Amino acid sequence: MLFYSFFKSLVGKDVVVELKNDLSICGTLHSVDQYLNIKLTDISVTDTEKYPHMLKNCFIRGSVVRYVQLPADEVDTQLLQDSARKESSAPTR
């Protein structure tokens, strides 16, 4: 549950989610679940004219996400490395 844990720590921060259909959505991370489904609030797209029906919030299914661009200062890379190591060595998995 590494990435679920990781995204939980980023709740409330601004992220940009790039989907597999090449759509990029910028918004504030509202919540995430174990399937890495993402809820964003206050979203904006590059081309608002093309997507007028984009309201303030959206729910993105985890499987369609290609990238998530994060703010660098919110990430503790050392901790992330450690958690990756623990994840790989955990006996319960």
Next chain:
Amino acid sequence: MANTFFDFETSLNNGENILPPDEETTAWKNEEEYDALNDETFGTLEDSSNLEDWEQQHEQFAEIAESSKHSEQIENSISQLVLDNLSDHITVSSSVWSYTPASKNGETFNSEILSSLQKASKSFITSHSDNTKSNASILQQLNKSAPPMTISQPKKNLYSRGIREEPNKNPQLQQQPKQLQTKPLMPPPAGHHQGPMYHPMVQHPIQNTRLPPPGLQPMGIPPPGMRPMPPHMNHHHHPMLPSLMRMMPPHPHFMANGPQRPPGFMYPPGAGQNQFPRKHFITIMTKLFSIDPKVNHPFNFPPPPRNLGNVHPNMQQRNVHSLQNSPHGHQQQRTRYDSGSYRQQQKERDEIRDEYAGLMSLREKQWLLNIQMLQLNTGTPYFDDYYYTVFKEKKSKSNKENLGDRNTSYPNNKRQHRNSDRQENQNTLTPRVYTPLQFENSLGKLQCGSVTAPRKIIDMDIVTPDKDTDSPQVARDTRRTKQVLLKLEALYALLLKAEDIRNPLYISNVEKLREIKQKQRLRELEMAPTPEQKQEILRLFKLESEPIVENQYDYIIKIIQGLLQEEKFSSFLNIRKGKMLILRLLPYLTTDTFGPQLLELWSRVLLSLPIVGRRDTAGDNILPKLFPFFKRYIQSSTMTDVLDIIAGLVEVVKQENNRINLLVNLNNQELTVYPFGVSALVVLLIRTEFLISSDSASEKQQNAWSNFLQSWSQQTEAVAKVASPLELIPSQIFIKHCNRFNNLKSDKRSLLEKHFVDSNN
């Protein structure tokens, strides 16, 4: 495996029914004989234990849905029930549920047709009399369970009450309460047309329709102002109700599947609220009543959840339809205002087009979310949720420190907070303009793909090098680096374990894990069928009960040995990971327990400085962080240690006559270039002075040291840019020190003094 398959045996040799050669034709022939809705395919609804099996339930629902698709049946029943005076007008077809504008008696047509349909459904229901029995048993089961289900009974009454409260303009209304109380299982009329667009949440539409979820809060009674509704609308509640009830979260379903619930499952807090407000319920009723039958209302089922940003194309189509519906929609929206529901009036105006908003209150949504979250609850977050747990802890620690340290600048902090808040607020008010990522000093912008114009991705091809002689070298290098990395990872794993031993979070979580395992074993013990298995479980239980005592020392010693075994120690230091490993390891290496290892370690570090130093100063600058540890170590070292350290730095070439001439190793030169090296030398000097003054250094040792001093000063002269040490030599110490050694010429001495001595002290 199913027992039968279209009435054929499922065994491989076919048993008795060996098919003739032309298997297909006979198989298809038999299709006419078999009834698609037979019990064997869809199961019976005899006992309530079936309810526990969701598969069977689903089959039942599918059966009912299937059967409703058969327009034949409906047509038949309708033709049976058709009223005399309408026999001429009504053209009953499979499109009976669709909007047919070309009708002479628009109003009466629809109302009559629908009433007859209702009767048809009733007959349909009674033909499946088993359903009611099972429904009753479902009800019982559900009633047994906790608070949420107590709503069911009052709900039933409210159903009828709600309907009765409506204007009794249509006498047929009176039939309906009864029908409702018999739990109409009318499948949604629009369901067939909309198939895939069914409400995403609902799995078992029909059996649970009569029971609303607990705490269905935001329902409101429409004010009396709603009464003057077109009478022809009253009939629609019947087909609509089941669909509406379907919209309710499948709470009863959860109830039914008791044993499958997650271990820590508690009934959602929202369930306890039994203030089943009839208000809202009747709002829904009137919403149904108010829908114009002339409009495509069937297509509006099931309603899409309102708060999704992305609208499915089907939904868009429906929205168009509902636009036509707008006058009524608006009306009913207004009624919801007046009924004092939770929504604000401003929002309502924005959502005029959406008739199906507000089906779930915030509490209900939270309830659903809680159910999802409950599944993720573990007793051991340190293991399952490592990043988040530790991150939060670190953050809270840093916050506490900040609060402690910055009490003086508190108004500043407050101001900062306010600024950030203001920014946040502004963001929510004005739509944020998103610009894609832009890099400095780059030509052009990042390609931003869209759905209509996808981004081109550069393909990478492996280009084989022209020269074959290079490739083995390259391969060897990559292999070596990979080996180093692998070794580092192994050491890291050990380090993490070592760190955990003293970590309170880890300790508590391990305890918790052990308790959970013990409980699990006990449960297994109870359920174990044979005594041998019981023995096995007991054995495991005892094994797990013993607390594992781990020694931190063992781990540390393993790590340090692993580090020092490597010949090319510098390869570790070249990689950032390696430096971090040493940095994290050093706090555990106390001089008393790890003396010799530390000596070895530091000498190697200093030796590899020329190789590693440039990379470090360019990038990470981690070596200076090692300095405090070095200082700590040196302050408890002996002269021998000091000399051991510098021995590697200075290559002593014994010339035949002149022992003083030293060919200084390149290392020494490099030392003076890097801040870490220089700081190390400074510390060494201070220590040496201390040792000499306390008479811990022999004559020979002092000589060796003075030689070193000379070479050091020579190097300082030679090097163009001398780094400044992290700590300077206090001048008194320096003066004292230099006076001991007469061989240090004055200019060299002044040079040293200039760079390394603290002039203030």
